[in-house]
Amino acid sequence: MTTLASDDVFDALGDPTRRRILALLTQGGPSTATRLADELAITRQAVAKHLDQLRSAGLTRVDKVGREARHAVVPERLDHAAGWLDARAREWEGRLRRIEAEVARRRVDGPATGA
Secondary structure, eight states, X not given: OOHHHHHHHHHHHTSHHHHHHXXXXXXXXXXXXXXXXXXXXXXXHHHHHHHHHHHHTTSEEEEEETTEEXXXXXXXXXXXXXXXXXXXXXXXXXXXXXXXXXXXHHHHHOOOXXX
C-alpha cells in the first residue's frame, strides 16, 4: 500500500462516525444510507457524506440493487491498513526489547563509563 493510499484510509478511519458505519456494515452486511442514518441517529445526507469519504478511500463500494444503492465494506483495504499497523507494532516491539535488554545489562554491569 502506498503512503498516499494509506493516508486516505487512515484519514477516513479517523472519524468515529465513519468507524461506526464500517462496524455496522461489517456486522449487518450491505446497507443503504437511509438505514444507516436510522441506526446512527444522524441525517441521511450526513451519512452520504461519510460514505463518500469511505468510498473515496476504497473502504466501501456501492452496489445498485434496483433503485437502491447498497454500501458494503471492501475488506482488502482494511487488511492493508491492519498490515501496516502490525508492521509498525513489530518495529516498536523490537525497539522496546532492545531498550529492556540494555537496561538489564546496565543493572548487571553498572553504568557505562565515557572516555
